[in-house]
Amino acid sequence: MTFQYADITFGADPEVFLFDSSKDKFIASCGRIGGTKKNPIPLPKYEKSSIQEDNVAVEFNIVPCKSKKEWVSEIASTLAFLRALVSPKDWSIETSSSVLFSEEELSHPQAQSFGCEPDYNAWTKEENDFVYLSGEKARLRTAGGHVHVGYKGATTEQSLLLGRAMDVFLGVPSIILDKDGEERRELYGKAGAIRFKPYGVEYRTLSNFWLRDTMYTAWVYDQTMKAIRYLNAGGKIDENDSELVQEVINKGKVKEALPLYNKYPII
Numbered sequence: 001m002t003f004q005y006a007d008i009t010f011g012a013d014p015e016v017f018l019f020d021s022s023k024d025k026f027i028a029s030c031g032r033i034g035g036t037k038k039n040p041i042p043l044p045k046y047e048k049s050s051i052q053e054d055n056v057a058v059e060f061n062i063v064p065c066k067s068k069k070e071w072v073s074e075i076a077s078t079l080a081f082l083r084a085l086v087s088p089k090d091w092s093i094e095t096s097s098s099v100l101f102s103e104e105e106l107s108h109p110q111a112q113s114f115g116c117e118p119d120y121n122a123w124t125k126e127e128n129d130f131v132y133l134s135g136e137k138a139r140l141r142t143a144g145g146h147v148h149v150g151y152k153g154a155t156t157e158q159s160l161l162l163g164r165a166m167d168v169f170l171g172v173p174s175i176i177l178d179k180d181g182e183e184r185r186e187l188y189g190k191a192g193a194i195r196f197k198p199y200g201v202e203y204r205t206l207s208n209f210w211l212r213d214t215m216y217t218a219w220v221y222d223q224t225m226k227a228i229r230y231l232n233a234g235g236k237i238d239e240n241d242s243e244l245v246q247e248v249i250n251k252g253k254v255k256e257a258l259p260l261y262n263k264y265p266i267i
Helices: 068-089 135-139 156-177 214-232 239-251 255-263
Strands: 009-012 015-020 025-027 050-054 057-061 091-094 098-100 140-142 147-150 193-197 200-203
Touching (some): 015 068, 057 068, 068 091, 135 140, 147 156, 147 214, 156 200, 156 214
Antiparallel strands (some): 009 147, 015 025, 015 091, 050 057, 098 140
């Protein structure tokens, strides 16, 4: 019997940056927002939603959602909460996917702490290497827009298949919508980047670009559900497309993606 992805839930842990308008520069979140990976700050509305400092960025987590309306609403309301939180200090929440910070803002030890657990390439099934940049690029910090998909009876193999499908249905078209994402992918978010979760999979390829408009937030939900429906209907992502998918996403090759649009119902 064909496996069916059922009882789908959507979660997210996107990252955003702080901008200080009085100083006209991006500032590190270190010691300015509060919360850590181990001890995030719960939000008033849901105890499962929270905010925290992550390197120099601000990360927020939303309660798992079961509908597009709920997904869009939770993302929008959490962003509104963050903006209200920082506005009295003349700070703003920015959804840039990569920023070069000043050396002064990177002087805090937290600004030199990267990652917490490995992620994997859904195509090769291998752990992704961490990339260290040097020179001016060492001041580069990036923001992800990770999508967590929960489903009934989650297994490693099914999460791998879903990760590949999300690459085709989200990662490939995202290079058109996320015009500054290539620089971020030098560090994080290459094709097929996933983490296995007890409830399903965390898809880590996308940047935070989809926070910039509720239209893009809804698009992430729609494309993920399209990938799930494709798999549930017996569709398969051809492993022979592995190199092409990875090249298109990692190098932002829009024209080279045409065979994928012709082969899969992406649009």
